[in-house]
Amino acid sequence: MTELTRDQVLETLKTVRGPDLDRNIVELGMVSDVFISDAKVYFSITVPAERANELEPLRQAAERAVKSMPGVKGALVSLTAEKKPGAPSAAPAPVRVSGQGHSHTHPHAPAPSAPQRPAKQNIPGIASIIAVASGKGGVGKSTTAVNLALALKANGLKVGILDADVYGPSMPRLLGITGRPQQIENRIIVPMENYGIKVMSMGFLVDEGTAMIWRGPMVQSALMQMLREVAWGDLDVLVVDMPPGTGDAQLTMAQQVPLTGAVVVSTPQDLALIDARKGLNMFNKVEVPVLGIVENMSYFIAPDTGARYDIFGHGGAKAEAERIGVPFLGEVPLTIAIRETSDAGTPVVVSDPEGPQAKVYRQIAEKVWLGVQSASGRVAPSIVFE
Numbered sequence: 111m112t113e114l115t116r117d118q119v120l121e122t123l124k125t126v127r128g129p130d131l132d133r134n135i136v137e138l139g140m141v142s143d144v145f146i147s148d149a150k151v152y153f154s155i156t157v158p159a160e161r162a163n164e165l166e167p168l169r170q171a172a173e174r175a176v177k178s179m180p181g182v183k184g185a186l187v188s189l190t191a192e193k194k195p196g197a198p199s200a201a202p203a204p205v206r207v208s209g210q211g212h213s214h215t216h217p218h219a220p221a222p223s224a225p226q227r228p229a230k231q232n233i234p235g236i237a238s239i240i241a242v243a244s245g246k247g248g249v250g251k252s253t254t255a256v257n258l259a260l261a262l263k264a265n266g267l268k269v270g271i272l273d274a275d276v277y278g279p280s281m282p283r284l285l286g287i288t289g290r291p292q293q294i295e296n297r298i299i300v301p302m303e304n305y306g307i308k309v310m311s312m313g314f315l316v317d318e319g320t321a322m323i324w325r326g327p328m329v330q331s332a333l334m335q336m337l338r339e340v341a342w343g344d345l346d347v348l349v350v351d352m353p354p355g356t357g358d359a360q361l362t363m364a365q366q367v368p369l370t371g372a373v374v375v376s377t378p379q380d381l382a383l384i385d386a387r388k389g390l391n392m393f394n395k396v397e398v399p400v401l402g403i404v405e406n407m408s409y410f411i412a413p414d415t416g417a418r419y420d421i422f423g424h425g426g427a428k429a430e431a432e433r434i435g436v437p438f439l440g441e442v443p444l445t446i447a448i449r450e451t452s453d454a455g456t457p458v459v460v461s462d463p464e465g466p467q468a469k470v471y472r473q474i475a476e477k478v479w480l481g482v483q484s485a486s487g488r489v490a491p492s493i494v495f496e
């Protein structure tokens with residue numbers, strides 16, 4: 111088979127009409143550079159910010175068109191917001207961050223006036239709980255959660271993962287775990303385990319593909335059961351992979367789980383950042399300290415040349431974090447390695463622990479752990495991060 115070229119992709123994209131239907135998206139100059147790697151195609155489409163929701167079908171049409179090309183194994187298309195020259199950036203949301211202080215030299219120092227959080231019943235044996243959340247789906251929240259957990263483990267901590275994304279549990283697949291957990295006395299469930307971390311997910315209890323209709327109270331009780339009726343043993347940290355979004359279910363969850371802090375994952379596009387800001391506000395509302403923002407799919411690394419391309423508007427999350435005064439935890443590039451290892455159930459932190467991606471996650475884990483220590487008012491133990 112002949113190799114797929116950018117021109118062929120652009121030719122195909124000419125069949126996708128622009129929002130005003132007069133010309134196609136290529137002629138309208140809406141398509142970014144196109145990158146092809148291992149028969150997977152990556153590009154973004156620039157749209158006016160205010161029309162982003164309305165233009166989601168356009169993104170899907172472009173993705174479908176490319177995926178249907180012979181020889182294409184996959185496509186990742188994102189919408190990027192158009193910046194009007196000279197337009198002021200959106201006013202920062204009034205995010206108050208508990209426990210982060212105002213010092214530039216030590217962003218994690220607890221603020222003396224930090225509001226008292228309502229007492230939630232702690233879970234015996236679990237020293238700290240971190241939520242990994244995103245304002246919207248598909249930004250790589252679960253991928254970040256699993257690699258963060260493994261990076262914390264790699265540094266000697268006792269780690270568990272609770273997959274609270276009951277609508278689309280992904281931990282069984284990401285960690286390559288099959289089978290059902292055992293139940294011991296008093297309905298207590300023994301968590302599954304792989305790579306040295308304990309895991310509980312609704313995905314172990316229902317068959318994949320089984321349509322689950324969850325109503326709010328069911329979600330809450332399933333979550334509470336997975337949290338409190340599981341033999342977690344002693345954990346330094348439990349990482350909770352939250353369901354995407356900032357609706358009632360997420361809010362209740364953030365309220366009911368005794369969270370030490372939250373990590374918000376975003377992609378760099380302005381549009382994703384608007385959603386990320388909603389996530390930050392949600393934690394702010396329930397007075398859970400925000401440990402920081404991770405920018406995922408920050409830039410693209412071509413696997414053949416190792417060259418770096420900033421096609422996704424890299425840096426947006428960092429700027430946003432600075433603007434609203436929350437720590438910026440790090441940039442994770444879009445790489446084939448991260449995607450393929452996740453799909454194979456061997457996340458990059460364990461499959462290539464010395465590689466550049468694992469290093470990024472370890473650095474994020476270091477910052478998160480420091481944040482956890484200061485949010486819970488403890489002095490960081492002497493764990494040495496490289």
Ligand SMILES: Nc1ncnc2c1ncn2[C@@H]1O[C@H](COP(=O)(O)OP(=O)(O)OP(=O)(O)O)[C@@H](O)[C@H]1O
Nearest residue numbers: 247248249250251252253354443444445448449452
């Ligand atoms: N840095 C990355 N590089 C390459 N692919 C990535 C990266 N991060 C995530 N992905 C891929 O993007 C897809 C979505 O990731 P993931 O499932 O982690 O997102 P999510 O935000 O948890 O999604 P959902 O909202 O559906 O639960 C997956 O196919 C994953 O492998």
